Amino acid sequence: MMNLAEQEDALRPHFDAIFYMAQNPDLRRNGATPLRHFLTDGWRERRNPTRWFDVDFYLRMNLDVAEAGMNPFLHYVLAGRREGRQASRLLDAEQRQMRSARAPSARAGEWAAVADMSAAQDVDFLASRLGDGDSAGILLAFSHDDYFGNYGGVQKQIGVEQTRFTQAGWRFLHVSPAAPLPVLAGPAREGFRVAVRLDGARLGVFLAGQVAALLGALRRAGRRVEAVIHHVMGWSPEAVAMMVDAAGTRPIFWAHDFFTLCPSYALMRNDVAFCGAPRLGANACGICVYGGDRLAQAERTDAFFRRMRPFVLAPSASAYAMWRRGGLEHAGHAVLPLGRLVFDAGAGPRPATERVRVAHLGARVLFKGWSVYEPLAQAFAADPRYAFYQLGVDGHTPRIGAIRHIPVQVDTTTPDAMIDAVARHRIDIVVSWSLWPETFCFAAHEALAGGAGLITHGEAGNVPALAGLAGEGRALVLSDVADLHAAFAEGRVVALANSVERAYGAVITAVGSADWLGIERTDVPMGAG
Amino acid sequence: MARVDCFTSASFAYLDRARILFETLRRHHPDWRLWLCLVDEEPEGFTFRPEQELFDAVVRTEALGIEDLARFKFEHDVVELCTAVKGPMLCHLFGLGAEKVIYLDPDIAVFNTLAPVVELLDTHDIILTPHQIFPDETDMAIRDNEIGSMKYGIYNLGFLAVAARAEGIRFAQWWRDRLLAYCFDDLPSGLFTDQKWCDHVPGLFDQVKILRDPGYNVASWNLSRRPVDFDAEGNLLAGGALLRFFHFTKVTWVGELMLERYGGAHIAVFELLRWYRDRLAAHAVADLPEGWWAFGRFRDGQAITREQRLAFRHDRALRDAYPDPFSAGAAVFRHG
Known part of the structure; x- marks a missing residue:
């Protein structure tokens, strides 16, 4: 029988104290070291010693170990691994993710907390703020939430747009559901409650019918009104159509993601695998938590597009190619990237004596590639050629010892925070392994702008195209996860790191809708629908 | 088109599962006549x-x-009882004029049309699905699967299809007779409920189809050679063929353990399991007492033990003395 000190010695090389403490915040005030706690109490409380070892699973799979009352991790390290016993479930990250997957309609109740329940304002208040006609026009912008209170690619784009339209002398009238939802709202029209911002100032809640009537009156009075639909999540599409009709214009519809194909906007079946939006009624939808909601909103979405026939703007060619598989009617389309990269002169290659610094940019979420990156870092944790990082927010899943977390928060006040962090921490390689086809991946742009090389795969949406633009010396497009591991093992990754010119740059954000409305006036040929 | 009658056999404790079976069957075969053989009160x-x-x-x-x-x-x-009634039920349906009868276990869910089975019944009288249709390769899988089937039966009787023609009817009557006398879980005696009997079918009957399509009757015992995944169109495949039905045997820890062992590199089979658990929750049988089975207790409420059943099965004197052992109560077994 080993004493505690001997057990500690045996487990120390395998125990992940960072993970243990991140997973068990209740132990922060416990006096014992994490390893000592695990040995004396933790394993009996079914706490896991590393990300890759599952105490509960091991005990359930190995009744001999459970019956012997032995610490299962100690058993695994001393004997189980040699005997070929399994340390955790197959596809553990996916199984964990899947267990928390729920139909968006079942989650809708939880969104009530963010609803603006205030009484609807009198529309005269909005009318007075819109004034009587000294602007170049009114841009009516739809999206799924308040672009001030939340931050992401779509919100960023709307913020940029607002600035541009305001500079051009337009009024920027943003509308979003007063009660945001992860699915379409019920089929309301006039009574649909809309949260309104005008030129960035929050005006409160109005009724869609009254806003529509006001827009109609303004249009009849000779004001130009254009409509841009960034997102319809949480909207009643019938209310959107009513407001656009009142504006008397063909709307622009942005294919920022695939919500109009399925409420799983990244088309992640059961939150674990990209599905490609198969035909309605396919087996995939039948066993997916999104299947019922997809079916429920398909007909209304279809009717909305038939009625609106919008002009579709896609942030990448791959995004449009995927989006059009939904078969929704539209008058035409164009591809307008949300940003472009510009580079300074190169600062020369990295010091070849250092470990190659590899990073995942963004949150630790499965569909952004964490389920690939985390095992990669574990597999090469002991390899002296590499050091692994995550640049982004903390949370979602616990940190692990093999990956150093560097907090980075990108928002309106610090739009370049990620680029700066990539440069400051001298990240050599960013693994951009999204499981869904990114429509426009800012993180991959930020990786290159920060001076890093980019590694991705062929199905990651616009990222492989970006890698192609960056060129062979800056990027690798690999075929699959096995190829990714092989590239790390064989040294292709080190070779890429050594060839990257470390040129720093910036992502110049485009103002797509404004550009497009301007371009349209000069009669540039449109793409086919 | 001949009429198709499809039945399952279950106690109330399996009604949630049977509901999933019927729900998924209805989707693909709205015209079939669906039957529940209820082995409970x-x-x-x-x-x-x-x-x-x-x-x-x-x-x-x-x-x-x-x-x-x-x-x-x-x-x-x-x-034993839920399987023993399958033979009598098959004959019962033939007696009512059924032309093509399909049996499916209550813990099966149907994912794609079973029309090929109905068609096969035009040319074959009896259709069986073997547990394994490809040899296993690892020692563990050979023990779990191939040797397991040598103990419990080569064909999985979660599925059976029979046409009301000469050989089909001859089979039904033979099977019914055997099950009425010998439908026991008694491996040392060479018996395993209704299933092991069917090892005889290819020897005893003509017009038998051994259905070796990997899409039928996929379960933990053959997953090792029939990986489940989706194709690009969102169809479920097993071993490369369209998945017709999956047999969710033991969605408890034991079943999960086998899925862990043989689920392979694809998440799809775990998605299936997740979906099945969701449907079970949706179809939970309200107000049914935990562990209910009407024939699991004496009339006075005391649970019947396996030993008591065996004693009754083998003790001629006990059988003669108690035509209704449920009413007799546990007391009669105490001095046996």
């Missing part, structure tokens, strides 16, 4: 409303013409 305070269920008709064991029914029920445990 309602507990007090519980009302069973067949008209609200997804099958067309329910048949209780009393309707199957089984002689000496109380003794018959008593000598079988729940699995």
Whole structure:
């Protein structure tokens, strides 16, 4: 029988104290070291010693170990691994993710907390703020939430747009559901409650019918009104159509993601695998938590597009190619990237004596590639050629010892925070392994702008195209996860790191809708629908 | 087109599973006549409303013409009894004029059309699905699967299809007779419920089709050679063929353990399991007492043990003395 000190010695090389403490915040005030706690109490409380070892699973799979009352991790390290016993479930990250997957309609109740329940304002208040006609026009912008209170690619784009339209002398009238939802709202029209911002100032809640009537009156009075639909999540599409009709214009519809194909906007079946939006009624939808909601909103979405026939703007060619598989009617389309990269002169290659610094940019979420990156870092944790990082927010899943977390928060006040962090921490390689086809991946742009090389795969949406633009010396497009591991093992990754010119740059954000409305006036040929 | 009758056999404890079977069958075969052979009775305070269920008709064991029914029920445990009635039920349906009969276990869910089976019944009288259709390769899989099937039966009787022609009817009658006498879980005696009997089928009967399509009757015992995944169109495949039905045997920890062992590199099979658990929750049988089976207890409420059933099965004197052992109570076994 080993004493505690001997057990500690045996487990120390395998125990992940960072993970243990991140997973068990209740132990922060416990006096014992994490390893000592695990040995004396933790394993009996079914706490896991590393990300890759599952105490509960091991005990359930190995009744001999459970019956012997032995610490299962100690058993695994001393004997189980040699005997070929399994340390955790197959596809553990996916199984964990899947267990928390729920139909968006079942989650809708939880969104009530963010609803603006205030009484609807009198529309005269909005009318007075819109004034009587000294602007170049009114841009009516739809999206799924308040672009001030939340931050992401779509919100960023709307913020940029607002600035541009305001500079051009337009009024920027943003509308979003007063009660945001992860699915379409019920089929309301006039009574649909809309949260309104005008030129960035929050005006409160109005009724869609009254806003529509006001827009109609303004249009009849000779004001130009254009409509841009960034997102319809949480909207009643019938209310959107009513407001656009009142504006008397063909709307622009942005294919920022695939919500109009399925409420799983990244088309992640059961939150674990990209599905490609198969035909309605396919087996995939039948066993997916999104299947019922997809079916429920398909007909209304279809009717909305038939009625609106919008002009579709896609942030990448791959995004449009995927989006059009939904078969929704539209008058035409164009591809307008949300940003472009510009580079300074190169600062020369990295010091070849250092470990190659590899990073995942963004949150630790499965569909952004964490389920690939985390095992990669574990597999090469002991390899002296590499050091692994995550640049982004903390949370979602616990940190692990093999990956150093560097907090980075990108928002309106610090739009370049990620680029700066990539440069400051001298990240050599960013693994951009999204499981869904990114429509426009800012993180991959930020990786290159920060001076890093980019590694991705062929199905990651616009990222492989970006890698192609960056060129062979800056990027690798690999075929699959096995190829990714092989590239790390064989040294292709080190070779890429050594060839990257470390040129720093910036992502110049485009103002797509404004550009497009301007371009349209000069009669540039449109793409086919 | 010949009429298709499809039945399952279950106690109330498996009604949630049967509901999933019928729900998925209805989607693909709205024209089939669906039957529940109910091997149970309602507990007090519980009302069973067949008209609200997804099958067309329910048949209780009393309707199957089984002689000496109380003794018959008593000598079988729940699995034995639910399988023993399959032969009588098959004959019952033929007696009602059924032309093509398909049996599916209640813990099966149908994912794609079973039309090929209906077609096969035009040219074959009896269709069986073997547990394994490809040899296993690892020692563990050979022990779990191939040797397992040598103990429990080569064909999985979660599925059976029979046409009402000469050989089909001859089979039904033979199977019914054997099950009425020997439908026990008694491996040392060479018996395993209704299933092991069917090892004889290719030897005893003509017009037999051994269906070796990997899409039928996929379960933990053959997953090792039939990986489940989606194709680009969102179809479920097993071993490269369209998945027709999956057999969710033991969605408890034991079943999960086997899925872990043989689920392979694809998440799809775990998605199936997740979906099945969701549907089970949606179809939970309200107001059914935990562990309910009407024939699991003496009339006074005391649980019947395996030993008591075996004693009754083998002790001629006990059988003669107690035509209704449920009423006799546990006391009669104490000095046996």
